[in-house]
Amino acid sequence: MSNKWKFFWIASFAAVVFFQACGMHSWEELLVSTTDEKKMGREFDSLVRDRHKDVMQSGEELFTPQNEAQQELYDYYRARGKEIVNAIDKKDIEALLPSASARLCRNNPDNRNETIVCTKDNFFEFKIIKSKQLNAFAVPGGYVYFYTEILKENNTRGNGFRSESELMSVLGHEVGHVVLHHSRESIVKQAAAAGVIGILLGDGIGAVLASLGANFWLLGNSRDNESEADVKGFEYTNKIGISSEGLSDFFARGLKSYDPVTGKCSEEKEGSLFDAFSTHPPSCERVNNNRKRMEAVNQNYLKDRPGEKFTDLVKAAGI
């Protein structure tokens, strides 16, 4: 074995021992810790609350329930998010939590200053933004946002969620992005591409974000990350016992040329997706892969479980 290879193997072994000793899960965590992730998420969330123009378009604001029906919808939405969180593997959720000494989670959503240690139960926050955009997204630290437009079956384009399964599938997908630390991955990649990895090591994450811009989290995810988040989302809906078909249904509506019988899209139209779900662009491949996953486990759950119907709650809330 040449000296070069010996060095490589010894360095790799040392890195593994080092990560394990520090409770780390990847080399990217060296640059962006789970505490950094939570801080970034909170910072972004403050901008959302303040309707900052870097992250909110004109007319957009954080949704706060104004009446009983809206409260009911909001509670239902957050309960579904919690259900997804409860389906996350123990090791995955542990890998998200900042160190116990970091008092980073909000104790009370109405008080932005009061904070407590993050636990599995309070790490994720599910919010709604009043908006005409058809999208949902997640930022590091477990902040998940759905725009009102995507929740409405009868929105102006008639393409919002039509079942609980669609809501749960997209919730699962967003939580998947957080669990897989996709934002951390993209910030490290972007910092490397922008030649500012040194800043990441020196002045820290705040300086890098300042150089990349506050709307960094609103940029799209890579194709691979989208597929990985789909797989996680599937895992969660399947574990909960609700149909994962919502992901295929919702995406198929976003593909102008999708043929549900053949599962094919005409090639010249494949690129002509509508502007929906812009940070997570659907594709024929994603729709079909989701169908294959369902077939592989012979999944046959309901799209709407008995009880309160999500689409009815949305209509009653009049959002």
Ligand SMILES: [Zn+2]
């Ligand atoms: Zn996505």
